[in-house]
Amino acid sequence: MATTGNAEDTAHLTIQEVSRLSGLSEPTLRYYEKIGLIDAVDRDATSGHRRYGPAVVEKVEALACLRSSGMSVKDMRAYLRHLDTRDASQLHELFQRNAERVAGEIERLRVRLRYLRLKADMWAARDRDDASAEHRAITEIMPVILEMR
Incomplete structure (x- = not known):
């Protein structure tokens, strides 16, 4: 910026x-x-x-x-309001809440990334006719799919 x-x-x-x-x-x-x-x-x-x-x-x-940072308009309004009043505790809470939201988004992205990498591994194993590696990838994918729900 x-x-x-x-x-x-x-x-x-x-x-x-x-x-x-x-x-x-x-x-x-x-x-x-x-x-x-x-x-x-x-x-x-x-x-x-x-x-x-x-x-x-x-x-x-x-x-x-x-x-x-992905902050909502509602939270931007709160930021400006609390900034005007110099309400440090409210500003702290606002940014802490938004940091937790972003942390949750990052975790969801990590799960998606794990899924995509495992699917790539599965297809690579299938491409090279490695049934054992394909089975391992499929076994590892199942819990990740449950996490994505």
Whole structure:
């Protein structure tokens, strides 16, 4: 993720520039504004196009980090609310809960990876007519399939 640099660099960024900087799409930026995750964005007086000031860009970058972690919009709202009140215990709980969610996702991915590797082993054994290795792979796959359910 890119950083903003100094405030002068982000004084009047367009939506395209903020999109490139944050990694969030233009529709996502508009959506975040529409639902109030970011404040209403100033508009250029002549064109009416959005112009993002430093404070909004900083918030967008923070939201982009949260989104990339898989955090829900509901939790992003909670983050902003607790950040405003400096409620460290609530922020700790929010990030701890999301860390546990990601850990669960990682574990599910590990099970899927184990399944795929065992299936690859099984097919490789079948390809080389190694019945013993094929049987071992099938035997190891069965408990993994149960874990995937």
